[in-house]
Amino acid sequence: DLVVGAGAIRFEHLNFAYKPEQPVLRDLDLDIPAGSFVGIAGHTGSGKSTLLALLLRFYPPQQGRILIDGQPLDQLPDETFHEALGLVPQEPYLIAGSVRDNIRMGRAIPDAQVEAAARAARAHDFLSALPQGYDSRLGDGGLAVSTGQKQLIALARALAGNPRILLLDEATANIDSATEAQVGEALRALRGRVTVIAIAHRLSTIREADQIVVLNHGRLSERGTHEAL
Ligand code: ATP
Numbered sequence: 001d002l003v004v005g006a007g008a009i010r011f012e013h014l015n016f017a018y019k020p021e022q023p024v025l026r027d028l029d030l031d032i033p034a035g036s037f038v039g040i041a042g043h044t045g046s047g048k049s050t051l052l053a054l055l056l057r058f059y060p061p062q063q064g065r066i067l068i069d070g071q072p073l074d075q076l077p078d079e080t081f082h083e084a085l086g087l088v089p090q091e092p093y094l095i096a097g098s099v100r101d102n103i104r105m106g107r108a109i110p111d112a113q114v115e116a117a118a119r120a121a122r123a124h125d126f127l128s129a130l131p132q133g134y135d136s137r138l139g140d141g142g143l144a145v146s147t148g149q150k151q152l153i154a155l156a157r158a159l160a161g162n163p164r165i166l167l168l169d170e171a172t173a174n175i176d177s178a179t180e181a182q183v184g185e186a187l188r189a190l191r192g193r194v195t196v197i198a199i200a201h202r203l204s205t206i207r208e209a210d211q212i213v214v215l216n217h218g219r220l221s222e223r224g225t226h227e228a229l
């Protein structure tokens, strides 16, 4: 059976449009070594979230292909695929339940692993400081948390599944700079173990990325490190 190994990703001549007359991704080529951290920047509407949507198999590309460890993405069995990928969506949501429920999301994950994921997401400090810590109620009728905190919880949720590949679509809402720094730090600490693709609306989140690519109307217009760009 096909398995996901180290988590190398390759986009080959990728072309995609939601409507034939409006190409969104144009002849995109990108090589992401296993365990590396790639930041994606670009104006609103440039195709950043769409790129992640294709990697998540929400839509098939019209041309080109995506390879995971050299294997066509569309040939990976669903279970293999779902175990390998973790997603932090652009608009993270909470369910009505405890902090633990929100990280676990119905999966059989022991408390220790829930907390380890929260630590890796740099969410442990604020979660353990809540009135009932990890038992605090969130979501409908629960404690109000900021968008940045929701994003940290969503990151903990994604990491709790031990993904080989982590996709993060940074929230567009204003996020305080401390939380933003925590996200950047969490992503940097995953280097070498998890392949990270992070869409950033603020360059500080991806300052430490191995490679930053800039999408411009669906094309890769620039690439390099934070210093080089
Ligand atoms: P942002 O920074 O605002 O999140 P983005 O770079 O993530 O923008 P996308 O969401 O990938 O941009 O959108 C790229 C283009 O595709 C835009 O023109 C958008 O209007 C269009 N688009 C996105 N999703 C859909 C969809 N489900 N159906 C049709 N068009 C879409």
Ligand code: MG
Pocket: 048, 049, 050, 090, 169
């Ligand atoms: Mg987007």
